[in-house]
Amino acid sequence: MVSPAIALAFLPLLLTLIIRYRYYFVLFYRAVLIRIWKDCVTGLSREERAYQHVLTHATPGDPDSILEAFDVWCSKVEFISNIGPKKGKILDRLLMENSPLTVLELGAHCGYSTVRMARSLPVGAKLYSIEMDQRNAAIAEKVIRLAGFDDDMVELIVKPSDEVIPQLRSDYNLERLDFVFMDHWKKCYLPDLQLLEGSGLLGKGSIILADNVLFPGAPKFLRYLRKCGLYEWRIHRATLEYSKGIRDGMAELVYQGIK
């Protein structure tokens, strides 16, 4: 039998772990526990609940107020891994600086980032947004239309990204993508990037922005970037959306082509 004194000696360790990883515990609580509980209680999916909140709290046709409603819901009520306001600013800045005309988004989720991007695009630009999940796509569609962006500006494609990317050239008459935003499954970052390279849609100077490369993280993607030499790339370090202590980053890649 281990004596209580020895057990007490483990108290500092326990405290240390709790304090050091408190953000992760909080995140676990908010993203998993609350979600499961609410799912059982309300019978709606998380995205639907978010949409309800937005519908009741935002002004239709005003992207800013929709984004704000999302931010409030995600930081106060539940957790959805949108890009968030802080990293969103980096995204906005990149879009403003480069004013791309053809933009591809992988992983619309519930439309937050789509609205965010469409808001800062120049006139005449077109945004293709790919979402795999049917229900999420339905909500994203509603959110996008609520923000006042029509079919000419934002096109939502409901298919897995690895099916869509090879067909982009033939089906959607795309010549070149100026800007690609990746925020879908972290495991798909690398294969999709390679698909994009293979499809020839990337030209010199095309920008690819990948969210969440540090947490949850896409190690293979980063390893590939280090090795391949096709890109000029950097990581914008930030924290995870709606959470202060978890470090995360966005990788900004500028396609250089084969020299």
Place this chain on the structure above:
Amino acid sequence: KSKRRRIKRRDDDRQKRKRGNERRKAGTRAGDGEEDLWGVAEKRERSKRKRQKNKQETSRREKNEEEEVQVTSGKAAKARKNIKNEKTRRMEKEEVEENIEKGKKKYGSAKIGEVKEDGGKQLEKAQEVKKKKHKKVETSSELETSEEDDDEEEDTEKDEVRPECLSPEELEKLKEAVDERKKLIQGLRGKPWSMKKKLVTLRESQEFVEKYEGALGKGKGRKLYAYKVMMTKKWMKFQRDFENFKTACIPWEMKIKEIESHFGSSVASYFIFLRWMYGINMILFCLTFGLVMVPEALMGRPYGSIPRKTVPRAEEASAMDFAVLWDFGGYAQYSVLFYGFYNNQRTIGWLKFRMPLSYFLVGVGTVAYSYMVVIRTMARNANESGVGDDNSFNFSWKMFTSWDYLIGNAETADNKFASITTSFKEAILEEQESHKDDNIHLTRFLRVLANFLVLCCLAGSGYLIYFVVRRSQKFALDGLENHTWWERNEVNMVMSLLGMFCPMLFDVISTLENYHPRVALQWQLGRIFALFLGNLYTFIIALMDEINLKRKEENTVKFNITMWEASLYNGTVSENSTAPPITIQPADVPRGPCWETMVGQEFVRLIISDTMTTYITLLIGDFLRAVLVRFLNYCWCWDLEAGFPSYSEFDVSGNVLGLIFNQGMICVFDQMGSFYAPCLPALNVIRLHVSMYLQCWAVMCCNVPQERVFKASGSNNFYMAMLLVILFLSTLPAIYTIVSIPPSFDCGPFSGKNRMFDVIHETLESDFPAWFSKVFSYASNPGLVLPFILLMVLAIYYLQSTSKSYREANVELKKKLQMQNEENKKKNKQAALKAQMDLEARQTAQAAEQQRNNNASLQDQEGHQMPATRDPGSRTNNHGNHRPSGYLPGFTQQSEPRLSRVPSLQRN
């Protein structure tokens, strides 16, 4: 890339300007000389291809250049083929300059922009040509690549030249050339060239020298010369090898260097400290081993001869069990490893080795040695550091000195880069905040709070240890056999666990304080130090209690023994008075508890359990974690490596303190320890040796570099200071026990004496002549000792005040230097400003003057061509001509090299 090229050109241009006429002359002279020298060889062995190429070049040039230039270029071309030294390069530049002039003249007063355009076209053409010829285009400038081209051919040519078939004057010239090369190599460092060019020149010159040096001289002289050259080379090589050998002889040097390159100098400083410790412990070990353990083992009475050297009858059955041996009981307790084994015989063996004296002196000597080494190292370190002031040029320091050049690993370099960026951000923020200082109360509050929390922690852990020690005393009274292993080892376990986990908690708490990592490390060290010290002292106090208990027991045992002896005596007397005295087995003799051995055992156990915990933490906390993270990462929903558990970082502060703490214990034992357990230094040496390898391995295999890699510049002295403090604090109880507690009556080298230091008296009385002991007794008279101490205090005070005044003088001098520097800077600035003003005035005047000329020259542009001149003065004038009045000088510099490049490109 193009930008870089432009900059480079500008540099070249500037060079040209700086070195004026005389260089030019020298260049031609050298060129001619070399040409003559190589004339012979050339005639003989020039290859056809070479000639063709030469023709091509000249012909191409003919198209572009006037006849006058052609002549020079022809010369230059020849020279270039043979010699690759920089003078030829200068000549080329000279041509280039002429070309610029020419270009300028041709275009007359046409705008520079057009010229640029034209230049650009030519450049493109040239690049096309170059691509065909050459693959290395990237960074080297066009000029150099063209030369390299030539070099390759040249090498083939050179191989065929045989020095034997050269005439004496050719040899003479060759020798001159060689000498020149040597001079060039020597002065290369000071030349204002780009690194690339320097390297190329260096390599070429070295090859040249190597090739022709041995060939110089003739007949006997030549052989001797060649021999001499060979020997010097051999000698140099030997010296270099010897240096390498010396580095290889420093233990673990390569390992530490490798770790340093991966983890930065702060982690490396730990390992250097570990090595230093190892060295010291080695010496301590040699002392105790050579002067105490070995003599006793060789010359002392063997095991089983007297009671203190035998296992008592009651323990004999279990004396060889592993569990007992692991606790340092049984045969281990009754061996040279512990105090109790030693006999109080004054001399042992045929050498008349004075064992008790040696034992005492070794104990004192080890402590004295530790003190001496630590203080000496501290003094040396203090000399090295403490010159710079940290506050005055904060950003400049950061800018120019923050890179750690020892880093040799991409990931660490990334981390370092990030940490420098963050440190800049923080410094800027700090600077801003220092002007605002509104948050200072919050920071202060947080710091106080953190310290409060840490104090709570310390108090809690102190109480826990106290509680455990009390409990263990209760167990001891009950008899240890009735309790489980856990309960018996509770004290050690709790102490090690607390020593392991509390620093982690401190680390977490210290993030509240928001210090610079170096400062944070010192705080952390201080706190862990307090923790360890508290633990150590609680432990020692508990031991003192136990010692007192044992001494009470001893008294009863003493009484019992006299009774036992009396009964034995009585028995023998009553039985038979003439019979020989009964021999009693030494194992059966009752004996005292021997508290010294008990203390030694406790400390040894503590060290062992501590080491075990360290290693087990290392294996579980680092290795197992690393393995899990590495292999679970393939099938986990987030990135384990970069995110949540991640790999562990190397904990410098904890490790350093563990080391210091252990050393302190060794020294407690070097009084309490090498006193009560002479095996302790040996154990420590083994421990350090193993942990050197184990930690090196663990660091390289399962730790990641710290996120904020920082230099551990001044902290080495901090370690030393802490070591000193802990040495002092741990010698205190040892001295107390030695001075105030009489040694046990039946074990150890001092048994039967009233105090341990009585050994010295005894030696003085019996081993030295009478006068010596007399002198000694006079010297130890308080009337003599007190003035001596007073004198020492005065001397220390005097030295301290002088050193203070020196320091002040140093600061003054530094200030003066700084002032002077600033004054100089100011002066230079003024001079530069004045020169600029003058220049501008002149330029405006010239521009006004030239405006009229230009108008004229515009009209007869086609026919008008100025003769190419070599006078630099006229050249600058020409520059002035074509400069619009408001044109910035920097721009012309940029555009000129672009022009200047063109002709040299076309040659390719």
